[in-house]
Amino acid sequence: MKVLITGAGGFLGRGLVVPFEERGDSLRLMDVVSFSSRHETVIGDVADLETVMKAAAGMEAIVIAHMAPRTNNSYDFPTLPFDINVKGTANLFHAAVKNGIKKVVVISSTSVMDYCKSENLPHDLPPMSRGFYGLSKVCQEMIAESFALEHKIRVACLRVGYIVDGDKNVDKYGRKIEERAPLDTDRRDIGEVARLFLDREDLTFERFTVMSTPEAMIPWDLRYTCERLNWKPKYDFSWLRIPPNK
Numbered sequence: 001m002k003v004l005i006t007g008a009g010g011f012l013g014r015g016l017v018v019p020f021e022e023r024g025d026s027l028r029l030m031d032v033v034s035f036s037s038r039h040e041t042v043i044g045d046v047a048d049l050e051t052v053m054k055a056a057a058g059m060e061a062i063v064i065a066h067m068a069p070r071t072n073n074s075y076d077f078p079t080l081p082f083d084i085n086v087k088g089t090a091n092l093f094h095a096a097v098k099n100g101i102k103k104v105v106v107i108s109s110t111s112v113m114d115y116c117k118s119e120n121l122p123h124d125l126p127p128m129s130r131g132f133y134g135l136s137k138v139c140q141e142m143i144a145e146s147f148a149l150e151h152k153i154r155v156a157c158l159r160v161g162y163i164v165d166g167d168k169n170v171d172k173y174g175r176k177i178e179e180r181a182p183l184d185t186d187r188r189d190i191g192e193v194a195r196l197f198l199d200r201e202d203l204t205f206e207r208f209t210v211m212s213t214p215e216a217m218i219p220w221d222l223r224y225t226c227e228r229l230n231w232k233p234k235y236d237f238s239w240l241r242i243p244p245n246k
């Protein structure tokens with residue numbers, strides 16, 4: 001499958017590609033910051049429609065995994081989250097329609113579920129949030145659902161937990177993870193779920209939670225993802241100790 005992945009040079013992107021590589025997909029990797037890769041790369045801004053149109057040309061699927069950087073308190077202001085996360089997502093869906101691309105995966109976040117204080121959250125809880133990060137993720141999901149309905153694009157919003165490099169046990173900021181938490185999510189597990197969804201011809205619009213730990217099965221409705229996609233996490237962080245009193 002020919003797949004465009006945005007934010008591919010980022011923390012998630014660098015691990016998410018692995019299951020796609022294992023299947024021998026033809027990848028076009030896009031990021032605004034240059035990075036080295038053995039795949040075709042596009043260095044450009046997702047907020048620029050012309051660039052996005054060129055990046056999407058000839059592709060069969062898109063995985064939207066970019067995000068505005070958190071530097072300079074950028075999420076205290078609406079400009080970058082909305083210019084990059086939201087406008088970038090709208091540009092990519094527009095480009096999908098114009099290029100006849102029928103499958104898209106949007107990397108969302110559990111932040112769109114945080115408002116609900118229930119112990120067990122359904123995977124398809126309507127998105128709602130506060131703050132410019134959470135609001136930008138809500139808008140991404142709303143754009144995704146709208147395009148899925150209007151243009152018959154098959155779309156999955158992956159509500160991913162706390163992303164960790166399961167080989168080094170570090171998060172995006174290089175912080176060491178010593179204990180297992182329910183939301184811990186290996187980047188490759190996210191890639192695997194995205195890839196499994198893209199293989200499916202029978203699914204239209206889906207919201208999935210994606211974590212790697214058994215502790216997320218019921219509280220975060222991870223079992224739905226497992227059952228629906230016939231998947232189970234490969235990197236379950238079983239090698240990390242569980243904190244006492246859990």
Ligand SMILES: NC(=O)c1ccc[n+]([C@@H]2O[C@H](COP(=O)([O-])OP(=O)(O)OC[C@H]3O[C@@H](n4cnc5c(N)ncnc54)[C@H](O)[C@@H]3O)[C@@H](O)[C@H]2O)c1
Pocket residue numbers: 006007008009010011012013030031032033044045046047064065066067068069070084088107108109110160161162163164172
């Ligand atoms: N890190 C986590 O724990 C976590 C948790 C939940 C959801 N997510 C989601 O995962 C996705 C990836 O996050 P990440 O942690 O890998 O972030 P990251 O900052 O490491 O990666 C994002 C990438 O997007 C690129 N980017 C920024 N602006 C761009 C633009 N204008 N055009 C093209 N590319 C641009 C950046 O250069 C970067 O490489 C995001 O959608 C984020 O909301 C992350």
